Amino acid sequence: MRFDSLIDSVGGTPLVGLPALSPTPDVRLWAKLEDQNPTGSIKDRAALGMILRAEKEGLLQPGATILEPTSGNTGISLAMVASQRGYPLVCVMPENTSIERTQLLSMWGARIIPSPAAGGSNEAVRVAKRIAGENPDWVMLYQYGNPANADAHYEGTAPEILADLPEITHFVAGLGTTGTLMGAGRYFREHKPDVRIVAAEPRYGELVYGLRNLDEGFIPELYDASMIDSRFSVGPRDAVRRVRELIATEGIFAGISTGAILHAALAQAAKCVKAGESADIVFVVCDGGWKYLSTGAYEGTLDEAEDRLDGQLWA
Amino acid sequence: MAIEVRIPTILRTYTGGERAVEGSGATVTELIDKLEADHAGIKDRLLDNGEARRFVNIYVNDEDIRFTGGLDTAVADGDTVVILPAVAGGAR
Numbered sequence: 086m087r088f089d090s091l092i093d094s095v096g097g098t099p100l101v102g103l104p105a106l107s108p109t110p111d112v113r114l115w116a117k118l119e120d121q122n123p124t125g126s127i128k129d130r131a132a133l134g135m136i137l138r139a140e141k142e143g144l145l146q147p148g149a150t151i152l153e154p155t156s157g158n159t160g161i162s163l164a165m166v167a168s169q170r171g172y173p174l175v176c177v178m179p180e181n182t183s184i185e186r187t188q189l190l191s192m193w194g195a196r197i198i199p200s201p202a203a204g205g206s207n208e209a210v211r212v213a214k215r216i217a218g219e220n221p222d223w224v225m226l227y228q229y230g231n232p233a234n235a236d237a238h239y240e241g242t243a244p245e246i247l248a249d250l251p252e253i254t255h256f257v258a259g260l261g262t263t264g265t266l267m268g269a270g271r272y273f274r275e276h277k278p279d280v281r282i283v284a285a286e287p288r289y290g291e292l293v294y295g296l297r298n299l300d301e302g303f304i305p306e307l308y309d310a311s312m313i314d315s316r317f318s319v320g321p322r323d324a325v326r327r328v329r330e331l332i333a334t335e336g337i338f339a340g341i342s343t344g345a346i347l348h349a350a351l352a353q354a355a356k357c358v359k360a361g362e363s364a365d366i367v368f369v370v371c372d373g374g375w376k377y378l379s380t381g382a383y384e385g386t387l388d389e390a391e392d393r394l395d396g397q398l399w400a
Numbered sequence: 401m402a403i404e405v406r407i408p409t410i411l412r413t414y415t416g417g418e419r420a421v422e423g424s425g426a427t428v429t430e431l432i433d434k435l436e437a438d439h440a441g442i443k444d445r446l447l448d449n450g451e452a453r454r455f456v457n458i459y460v461n462d463e464d465i466r467f468t469g470g471l472d473t474a475v476a477d478g479d480t481v482v483i484l485p486a487v488a489g490g491a492r
Binding site for chain 2: 304
C-alpha cells in the first residue's frame with residue numbers, strides 16, 4: 086500500500102478473526118486493529134477528521150494554536166497531525182495519567198497544561214474551557230462535542246467493517262467521547278439496522294468520580310442513547326484479565342481499555358450462546374499496550390494490577 | 401443472599417459512610433424504595449420525576465439499566481447493583 090504522506094495512511098485497518106477466543110463455531114469474535122494507525126490508536130481518525138473539517142470550515146487558519154482537553158491518545162494523534170500541518174498544540178491533561186503519554190505528547194511537540202487528578206477528565210474539560218475563554222484566538226476542537234469526531238467513524242471505521250464482514254451482528258466499542266459508537270452506530274442504523282451496538286464503559290477508582298454534586302456530572306455532547314443498544318460498565322480487574330487473555334490466546338498486545346471492550350464483547354458472546362443464536366461480533370482494539378507498560382497492568386497478579394490501577398485513568 | 405448495592409462517595413452521607421449496603425426487591429424501583437426505607441433521603445438524589453437523574457447511572461450486574469428496561473429492570477439475590485455519577489472518563 087502506498088500513500089502520499091503519513092496522514093493519508095490513517096484508517097484502512099485490518100479486521101482479524103479470533104479463533105481461540107470465539108466461544109463456539111457459530112459465535113465468532115473479530116478484532117478491528119485500530120492500533121495499526123500511524124500513532125498507534127483509533128484517535129488518529131478523529132484527530133485528522135476534526136482538523137480537516139476545521140480547515141475546510143475556516144475555523145482553523147494557518148499557524149493557529151489548537152487547544153484540547155485530552156489525557157492521551159487524542160492528544161498524541163492531534164500532535165502528529167498538527168505538526169504535519171503547522172499548528173502549535175496545547176493539551177490540558179489530568180496529572181494522574183501514565184508518564185508515557187506525557188513523553189509522547191512532548192515528542193510530537195505539544196505543550197501540556199496539567200489539570201488536577203481529582204475529577205479526572207471532567208476537570209480537564211473544565212480547565213480547557215476556561216483557557217479557551219482566556220485565549221479567544223486559540224481553536225478548541227473539543228472531541229466530546231465535535232461531530233467530525235463521530236463522522237470519522239461513520240465514514241471510515243464502520244463502512245470498512247461492513248465491507249470486510251457483511252454478516253456482522255454486533256459492534257462493540259469503548260464509550261469515552263462516544264465518537265466511535267455514535268458514528269459507527271449511526272452508520273449501522275442506516276446501512277444494516279439489525280446490527281446491535283454495544284458500549285463498554287470503563288469504571289474507575291473512587292478518586293476519579295470525585296466528591297462533586299451529582300448534578301455536575303458530564304455527558305459528552307455527542308452522546309445520543311438511541312445509537313446504542315446496551316452499555317456495560319467494566320472495572321480494571323476485568324479489563325486487565327481480558328487484556329492478558331487477548332495476548333495469551335490470540336497474540337494481540339492491546340491497551341487496557343481494549344480489555345474492557347473485550348470483556349463486554351465476551352459478555353455479549355455468552356448471551357448469544359445461551360440464546361442459541363449465531364453471531365459475528367466485532368470489537369475495537371483501540372490501541373496497543375506500549376503506553377501502559379509502566380502502569381504494571383501486564384505483570385504480577387490480578388490483585389496487584391488492580392491495586393496499581395486504582396485512582397489511575399487507565400482507559 | 402441479598403443484593404449488594406454499591407454507593408458512590410458522594411451519597412455515603414446517607415449510608416453512614418458505608419460503600420456498599422444490602423438491598424432487596426424484584427425490580428430496581430423496589431430496590432430503591434427499600435434503600436429509601438433504610439437510608440432516608442437517598443431516593444431523591446437518585447431519581448427525578450420517576451426516572452434516574454440525568455447524571456446518575458445505575459448498573460445491574462454491570463449493565464446500564466437504561467438499556468435493560470430502566471427502573472423496571474429485574475433484580476434478584478446475588479446481583480450487584482452499582483450506582484455511579486456520569487464522568488468524562490479517561491484517556492481521550
